[in-house]
Amino acid sequence: MPQLLQIRPESDGVAAGETGPRIEISSDFREFLQADSVEQLVRLTQEVLADPTYPTVRAWRKTGGKAVGCFPVYTPQELVHSFGMLPVAMHGGGENLEISRADAALGSFLCSISKSTLEMALTGLLDPFDAFVFPYICDVSRNLEGIFSRVLPQRASHMLHLPQNFTSPATIPFLVAEYRRLIEKLERVAGDRFSQENLRASLEVFNEQRALVDRLASLKRDAPWKVSLVEYYLLLRLGGLLPREVHIPLLRRALTELEARQQRNKDAIRVIVIGPFCEQPTLELLQLVEDVGCYVVGEELQMLHRWCPRIEPGADPLESLATSYVRTPVDIGVRSTPTTKGAAILSRVDDSKAQGVVFLTAKFCEPALEDVVLYRKALDRRGLPYLHMEFEEKSTTYEQARLQLETFVESILFD
Amino acid sequence: MSDVASPAAAQGGASPTFLRDARGLQRKLVEEYYGRLAPSEKPHPPVAYMLVGGNLTEIVRAFGYDVVFPEIVALNCAIKHQSLENILHAESLGYGLDVCGYVKNDLGLQDLGGTTSFGQIPRPDLLVCSFSGCYIYVKWWEALAESYGAPLFMFDVPYMREEAPRKEDIDYLVSQLWEFVHLLEKRTGRTFDMDELKRVLAESRRAEDGWVEFLRAGRFRPSPIEAYFESIFYMFPINVLRGTPEAADFYGVVNEEVRARVKEGNYPLPEEKYRVLVEGVPPYTNYRTFWDFFRKWGAVSVVATYPKVGGLFDRGFRHDPARPFESIAEYSLGAYVNQSWPLRRQIIADYVKEYQVDAAVIHGIKSCRSFTAGQGDLRDWLIHERGLPTLYIESDHQDPRYFAPAQIKNRMDAFFESLEQRRAVAAAPGVAPA
Numbered sequence: 150m151p152q153l154l155q156i157r158p159e160s161d162g163v164a165a166g167e168t169g170p171r172i173e174i175s176s177d178f179r180e181f182l183q184a185d186s187v188e189q190l191v192r193l194t195q196e197v198l199a200d201p202t203y204p205t206v207r208a209w210r211k212t213g214g215k216a217v218g219c220f221p222v223y224t225p226q227e228l229v230h231s232f233g234m235l236p237v238a239m240h241g242g243g244e245n246l247e248i249s250r251a252d253a254a255l256g257s258f259l260c261s262i263s264k265s266t267l268e269m270a271l272t273g274l275l276d277p278f279d280a281f282v283f284p285y286i287c288d289v290s291r292n293l294e295g296i297f298s299r300v301l302p303q304r305a306s307h308m309l310h311l312p313q314n315f316t317s318p319a320t321i322p323f324l325v326a327e328y329r330r331l332i333e334k335l336e337r338v339a340g341d342r343f344s345q346e347n348l349r350a351s352l353e354v355f356n357e358q359r360a361l362v363d364r365l366a367s368l369k370r371d372a373p374w375k376v377s378l379v380e381y382y383l384l385l386r387l388g389g390l391l392p393r394e395v396h397i398p399l400l401r402r403a404l405t406e407l408e409a410r411q412q413r414n415k416d417a418i419r420v421i422v423i424g425p426f427c428e429q430p431t432l433e434l435l436q437l438v439e440d441v442g443c444y445v446v447g448e449e450l451q452m453l454h455r456w457c458p459r460i461e462p463g464a465d466p467l468e469s470l471a472t473s474y475v476r477t478p479v480d481i482g483v484r485s486t487p488t489t490k491g492a493a494i495l496s497r498v499d500d501s502k503a504q505g506v507v508f509l510t511a512k513f514c515e516p517a518l519e520d521v522v523l524y525r526k527a528l529d530r531r532g533l534p535y536l537h538m539e540f541e542e543k544s545t546t547y548e549q550a551r552l553q554l555e556t557f558v559e560s561i562l563f564d
Numbered sequence: 565m566s567d568v569a570s571p572a573a574a575q576g577g578a579s580p581t582f583l584r585d586a587r588g589l590q591r592k593l594v595e596e597y598y599g600r601l602a603p604s605e606k607p608h609p610p611v612a613y614m615l616v617g618g619n620l621t622e623i624v625r626a627f628g629y630d631v632v633f634p635e636i637v638a639l640n641c642a643i644k645h646q647s648l649e650n651i652l653h654a655e656s657l658g659y660g661l662d663v664c665g666y667v668k669n670d671l672g673l674q675d676l677g678g679t680t681s682f683g684q685i686p687r688p689d690l691l692v693c694s695f696s697g698c699y700i701y702v703k704w705w706e707a708l709a710e711s712y713g714a715p716l717f718m719f720d721v722p723y724m725r726e727e728a729p730r731k732e733d734i735d736y737l738v739s740q741l742w743e744f745v746h747l748l749e750k751r752t753g754r755t756f757d758m759d760e761l762k763r764v765l766a767e768s769r770r771a772e773d774g775w776v777e778f779l780r781a782g783r784f785r786p787s788p789i790e791a792y793f794e795s796i797f798y799m800f801p802i803n804v805l806r807g808t809p810e811a812a813d814f815y816g817v818v819n820e821e822v823r824a825r826v827k828e829g830n831y832p833l834p835e836e837k838y839r840v841l842v843e844g845v846p847p848y849t850n851y852r853t854f855w856d857f858f859r860k861w862g863a864v865s866v867v868a869t870y871p872k873v874g875g876l877f878d879r880g881f882r883h884d885p886a887r888p889f890e891s892i893a894e895y896s897l898g899a900y901v902n903q904s905w906p907l908r909r910q911i912i913a914d915y916v917k918e919y920q921v922d923a924a925v926i927h928g929i930k931s932c933r934s935f936t937a938g939q940g941d942l943r944d945w946l947i948h949e950r951g952l953p954t955l956y957i958e959s960d961h962q963d964p965r966y967f968a969p970a971q972i973k974n975r976m977d978a979f980f981e982s983l984e985q986r987r988a989v990a991a992a993p994g995v996a997p998a
């Protein structure tokens with residue numbers, strides 16, 4: 150496994166309103182297409198993520214394209230795509246953004262992704278976007294949309310009510326109607342009418358991307374020594390930033406390379422990482438989990454691409470899209486569980502043949518925090534080891550985290 | 565919401581007064597309610613746990629269920645200074661510092677056996693999660709379902725983003741209500757009786773009329789009521805006992821006394837200097853101290869958003885026996901925190917006008933994102949776009965460790981002092997009003 154990252158020295162951060170060095174990407178995304186190895190591709194992705202001005206979105210706009218920012222965890226990106234607009238996964242400001250104004254507007258005891266997203270709105274960093282979608286994954290994301298509608302009144306924003314009743318026969322028709330509500334706004338932003346045919350074509354594009362993402366996730370589960378967690382994460386993350394038609398061939402090429410990799414199985418401990426379904430941990434933290442002797446064989450990162458299996462467009466593609474949300478087997482913290490939290494975690498442990506669980510939850514992320522208690526109870530009953538750590542977007546020291554992870558690994562090794 | 569310690573004189577202000585008969589009656593209703601829930605020899609009606617926002621009280625009542633509202637049990641514990649023990653216990657179970665105080669207070673209490681100084685809280689036979697305005701409701705009810713193994717009905721209530729609900733929202737809700745009724749029929753072996761539901765709804769409506777009359781008394785100058793501090797006592801019947809004749813009669817007694825106050829000139833404060841709008845959940849653990857910080861400055865809470873957590877009755881909504889399910893559906897959408905920020909801002913702007921408000925105080929809750937996330941932006945909007953002096957302070961509704969009295973008092977003193985100065989300047993001869 151190539152050593153891709155160095156834990157960086159303390160970053161100076163970028164003051165509000167400043168953007169630091171900007172990366173310029175060509176409108177045909179040739180920088181990515183020309184990357185001739187996974188290593189180069191993930192390096193480039195890393196550079197793109199370090200620039201909070203959304204270089205890929207700026208590149209897309211050079212030819213007049215429109216872009217819609219989608220807050221985690223799940224937005225029906227296919228709808229945005231069917232209007233010829235770019236759906237972009239917004240994952241906060243990352244490590245290089247100083248928060249100065251968002252604290253006062255939003256409140257103190259809130260996750261970093263909500264604050265950095267608002268900070269970016271207040272400081273012009275979201276200017277490359279034409280509209281925003283905030284799904285109702287939690288009260289913070291929901292309220293954030295209400296603030297966006299005031300601070301960025303010229304830009305459309307939409308709070309998407311994702312249902313929580315998965316047994317009612319009325320849920321799918323409701324979600325179809327809910328998607329139509331979103332479509333009303335998208336039509337205004339795009340200046341175009343919704344088309345079932347276009348949606349059908351978009352579903353196929355995303356099916357293709359999803360199939361490749363699944364292949365990557367299977368590789369990570371079955372041969373985790375072939376792809377590091379950081380590589381895996383960056384390849385997925387890129388999928389929410391590039392036009393999907395660009396990402397698909399890149400991911401296909403990367404998979405061919407990764408699957409052929411001749412790496413040695415280090416016999417590290419197989420763990421699943423639960424909790425980072427919305428705010429994303431730093432690359433350093435992700436790397437640390439594997440550096441200390443774990444293989445991450447299941448996780449909740451970048452759920453956007455993994456929400457549901459293939460969607461058959463069917464006679465009514467909008468209904469198919471809604472059905473896929475309601476019927477998905479995904480059982481994470483922002484969706485009411487169809488069974489119990491205990492059953493959910495144990496089946497994930499079994500499916501991935503994990504030896505332990507690392508809970509990585511964003512600080513102040515209440516949905517994740519509450520689940521951890523129920524998950525832990527079930528793991529205790531089974532005698533399975535786990536570790537819980539909280540993270541923020543701007544972590545600068547990892548000594549404590551390394552110590553905790555090393556102790557956890559040792560406790561399993563010498564059990 | 566039930567008893568509080570005996571009134572303590574506020575520094576520089578008179579003792580808070582309550583409506584005497586209404587207070588007595590309210591205390592009696594609370595005692596009877598918890599008495600009825602207590603386990604006894606005789607067969608007990610089944611118990612449904614429910615949330616205040618968007619609750620389906622009328623339907624479960626029509627099936628003979630007793631209803632427990634864990635939020636209300638929790639706030640009763642907090643106001644009686646019994647929440648910390650439960651919260652600490654929940655923390656020992658793994659619930660972190662940043663989890664909602666209601667959740668920790670309740671789950672701690674449940675794990676400790678459910679015994680409170682006001683009664684024994686029975687186990688649930690059914691968990692009804694009205695997901696209306698707070699995502700934590702879902703998490704909380706999942707935890708209860710795992711701990712009790714009781715069935716959970718998820719009543720999914722769309723978030724309100726436009727002033728009026730759309731037809732598809734109502735269709736979705738009504739369909740879920742029928743599914744709920746079928747579930748109750750199966751569980752109780754009883755046949756649903758629409759006439760019984762209509763009768764219960766008529767009582768609800770009567771209580772709602774009375775409750776609104778009480779709230780609107782805040783429009784008088786001076787206001788005969790403390791819309792924030794007194795309301796939290798008189799919310800019990802509208803939220804917990806709605807649908808019973810006792811709840812409806814209760815507001816008759818309340819309003820009789822409010823009218824007497826006006827007639828006799830017996831107001832909450834000898835001089836109403838500032839008419840204040842209060843936004844946010846109260847700090848139940850230090851509620852009396854917090855009230856005193858207002859009273860000291862002659863500040864009366866003439867209108868508040870918190871009493872609307874159980875429904876926006878004062879904005880015109882009523883349960884309607886002629887449209888039973890549709891009106892229950894509309895009701896469930898109307899929990900205050902189920903309104904988007906633009907709607908919340910509109911409600912507040914209307915209140916400022918209708919109640920002739922001089923200033924606003926926003927009380928942010930550390931562990932409640934639903935209410936609180938964005939209140940800083942609200943403050944900014946009130947000050948800069950509405951020209952209303954506004955103070956934002958923060959503590960917790962359930963956890964006394966986060967109520968810093970000296971700090972809060974200092975901030976409130978500074979705020980009211982600045983209002984006083986502003987008034988003095990405006991009143992000075994030759995100074996044009998700003």
Ligand code: SF4
Pocket residue numbers: 260262263286287288289290427428483511513514515516517
């Ligand atoms: S990190 Fe958690 S609390 Fe924050 S927006 Fe995401 S889901 Fe909500």
Ligand code: SF4
Pocket residue numbers: 664665666667697698699700701845901931932933934935
């Ligand atoms: S609205 Fe706030 S206080 Fe009420 S349950 Fe939700 S998070 Fe807790």
